[in-house]
Amino acid sequence: MSFDEALLDDEDALLRRDGQGLLWALATAGAQVRRAIESAEEFGLDRLRGELPRALLIATDAPPSVTVRVVTRLSCEQAPALAWHGVQLPRWAGPADALLIGAVDGRHPRLVALAEQGARRGLAMAVVAPQDSQVAAAAGRAPVHHLATDLNVRAFRWAVLTPLLQALDALGVHAVPPALLHEVADALDQTAEVCRPGSDLFTNPAKALAAEFADTQPLIAGAGALAGVAARAIADSLQLCAGVPAVAVSLPDGMARAGAVLRGAGPSPIGTGDDFFRDRTDDVVRERGRLLVVGDDGTADDPELGPRSGAQIQLDEVAARRAAAALHALAAELGLRSSSVDVPQGAPLARFAAAAAFGDFTAGYLALGLGLDPGAATPGELPH
Structure with missing residues (x-):
């Protein structure tokens, strides 16, 4: 299935193809x-x-x-x-x-x-x-x-x-x-503004990532407690809206599985050896991996990330960030692209809200670029 990147810069065409109005509905989260x-x-x-x-x-x-x-x-x-x-x-x-x-x-x-x-x-x-x-x-x-x-x-x-x-x-x-919930609502509104259909691909991070996910194997890693939940939420959206087999892991415990996914998603053909004269029509090419990390921005002991004990910071935040840094380094070593979700500083719940909403918009744009209606229910989903 080919990806229509030009569609992402045509707001009217996007909204016409979005039959269930998902992009508009996502903007109502706040x-x-x-x-x-x-x-x-x-x-x-x-x-x-x-x-x-x-x-x-x-x-x-x-x-x-x-x-x-x-x-x-x-x-x-x-x-x-x-x-x-x-x-x-x-x-x-x-x-x-x-x-x-x-x-x-x-x-x-x-x-x-x-x-x-x-x-x-x-x-x-x-x-x-x-x-x-x-x-x-x-x-x-x-x-x-x-x-x-x-x-x-x-x-x-x-x-x-x-x-x-x-x-x-x-x-x-x-x-x-209520003050925390208002912060969550503001974070959701800010994400909806940044990811709105009317912004072009070069200024809209959700559209840009959707274009990259179109021909790669998405790996979503969460560095921290709620970041791990956000990573799973993003992978779920990519699977449900666009049918993309995204993988989600929580760091640091999911480090080994994430590393295996990155190493296994390289571009090298399988079983070709060094035979220059082989028939390349028989080659099996694996999709390249694309790493997205949630929650590794800033510093682990930032007071704006909420009250936590020293043990929680050391065992959860610091270890998770070290694992995220190692994954970024591995991706670079393998020649694979990686990035982090850009969310505003603030309470963990507000940061979770922004990251998960960004993933929803990315999944919507990916589905639309692939010619799918991202809001259409699939078998097993609730009827509406």
């Missing part, structure tokens, strides 16, 4: 966050304030669920958090525990059953679902944040995630005050 902030009182989260839950269960109907990964990552320091995919709550779950449900569709029978069980067993519960949906009704007296019904299937992340983060704050599991 507005989704602000809507959740403005409707916080209607959510009724005061009912969740009390003792810290013994454990936290999170269930959604949005595959792949970056929402679940963010919530579990933020929760793990205060309470064990589990992504729950079963149709029944675990036997041990009861009034000492909490359940968070994000239902984009609102009709998923598994989430309906979990909400009914959570209400019956007395778990502290918060639900995000469309108004008058089956999941919302099953929540009983638990706080319910009502989703808009016109959300794009690929652009509803912050409409679901923001209320769940507000619930984390109310439960005392992780502090997510």
Whole structure:
């Protein structure tokens, strides 16, 4: 499938080909966050304030669920958090525990059953679902944040995630005050402005990276806790929107796998030896790798990256950045291109938001350049 690079500089053609309006929908992410902030009182989260839950269960109907990964990552320091995919709550779950449900569709029978069980067993519960949906009704007296019904299937992340983060704050599991959410909204707006369809390929980093990903093997590496989640989010978007088999790793633990991917994505034909007179029509050429690193900008002990213990900085941030530097060096040694996601300084959650949004725009432009509609649902996705 050939890539139409000229299309990326034609705003009208881009919007015509974007049949589901994904690029426009992605630009509303900041507005989704602000809507959740403005409707916080209607959510009724005061009912969740009390003792810290013994454990936290999170269930959604949005595959792949970056929402679940963010919530579990933020929760793990205060309470064990589990992504729950079963149709029944675990036997041990009861009034000492909490359940968070994000239902984009609102009709998923598994989430309906979990909400009914959570209400019956007395778990502290918060639900995000469309108004008058089956999941919302099953929540009983638990706080319910009502989703808009016109959300794009690929652009509803912050409409679901923001209320769940507000619930984390109310439960005392992780502090997510309104000021932090406003910072997230500003980061999303800034990314949408930089990556807007009307800017040309040379000034729009998402368009430029999409053109590079068109004929390479994308490797997305996250250097740090939420950076690893952002790397996975970017790879998910590239796979869902453009059908590109991107690989995501978290550093430093994923260093060996990332190095193997880079070494295995070189341009050399397989099994050719030194036979100059071989028939080159039989050569198998592998795609060259393209490394993108999230979270290795700045310094590990920058106070703007949020309060962390010395051990966390040393074991997580420093080690991850060293691994990222080694990957950049390996890519250069192999003659492969590499770069880092340029996100604004600030709280880790805001930086995550900017990086993940950049990946969404990149995936959208890559799909459009390949002649695909990036917002079209694929088999297994939620119907809208």
